[in-house]
Amino acid sequence: MSQLTPLIAGNWKMNGNKSLISEFTQVFNSQAIDGIDVLICPPSVYIESLSQQVINNNSVINVGAQNVSEQMSGAFTGEISVDMLNEVNATFVIVGHSERRAIFGETPELVAEKYKMALDNNITPILCSGETDQEREDDKTFDVIATDIDAVVNLTGIESFKNGVIAYEPVWAIGTGKSATPEQAQAVHHFIRSHLAKYDAEVAQGVRILYGGSVNEKNAAELFKQNDINGALVGGASLVSDKFMTICQNAQSSL
Numbered sequence: 001m002s003q004l005t006p007l008i009a010g011n012w013k014m015n016g017n018k019s020l021i022s023e024f025t026q027v028f029n030s031q032a033i034d035g036i037d038v039l040i041c042p043p044s045v046y047i048e049s050l051s052q053q054v055i056n057n058n059s060v061i062n063v064g065a066q067n068v069s070e071q072m073s074g075a076f077t078g079e080i081s082v083d084m085l086n087e088v089n090a091t092f093v094i095v096g097h098s099e100r101r102a103i104f105g106e107t108p109e110l111v112a113e114k115y116k117m118a119l120d121n122n123i124t125p126i127l128c129s130g131e132t133d134q135e136r137e138d139d140k141t142f143d144v145i146a147t148d149i150d151a152v153v154n155l156t157g158i159e160s161f162k163n164g165v166i167a168y169e170p171v172w173a174i175g176t177g178k179s180a181t182p183e184q185a186q187a188v189h190h191f192i193r194s195h196l197a198k199y200d201a202e203v204a205q206g207v208r209i210l211y212g213g214s215v216n217e218k219n220a221a222e223l224f225k226q227n228d229i230n231g232a233l234v235g236g237a238s239l240v241s242d243k244f245m246t247i248c249q250n251a252q253s254s255l
Ligand code: PEP
Pocket: 011, 169, 173, 174, 175, 176, 177, 212, 213, 214, 215, 233, 234, 235, 236, 237
């Protein structure tokens, strides 16, 4: 892991409840962990509760959302705006998770709009990108990722990665128990940084690139030894406080 402050982000997806929020904010109190950024993205109905519990329990957890609308307001049933996220003190948002791309049909252009909307409203976007099994077999991994990054650059410029985060999330590794090897992940992270460097070398050096895909308390340490891995986006293991804590401690030890 390079010098950037590691970010360990939990994506709870459609899981969790208020008592889990209470448990996490107590376990991750201000004495529990330092030197890294810890983030939980619960289902949107629980964001306010998480923000409140963070204050009540003097917790180090940052509060995030799993999705945001590219629109400001209006007749968009079921959607959530940046103003709403700001009002409940969410400071990060995941955009373009592969489940949103595959199940809800989000395109690279739409995801770029969400990225811009978040950034323009002081919420840090975490841009997810990764290839399917088939795309990896067809040697398309780098093309898929370059397309997602270029959509953001085309819409809002390379500077927008100064205040954003990228998560490499191979679709074949998500929720499968089959993580990318540290070497596989590092190769893609290196590609991402080199691709950004074609636009701006300084921005490329400063952006945090997380790995996501079956990260757990056993494989995290090896992943964090890689030069271009600056943390993790964790699904399943982020629902169990002691597993998530071990992942965070591994990130801390890698500093
Ligand atoms: C994810 O959904 O972003 C993810 C990485 O899930 P898991 O850790 O369960 O593979």
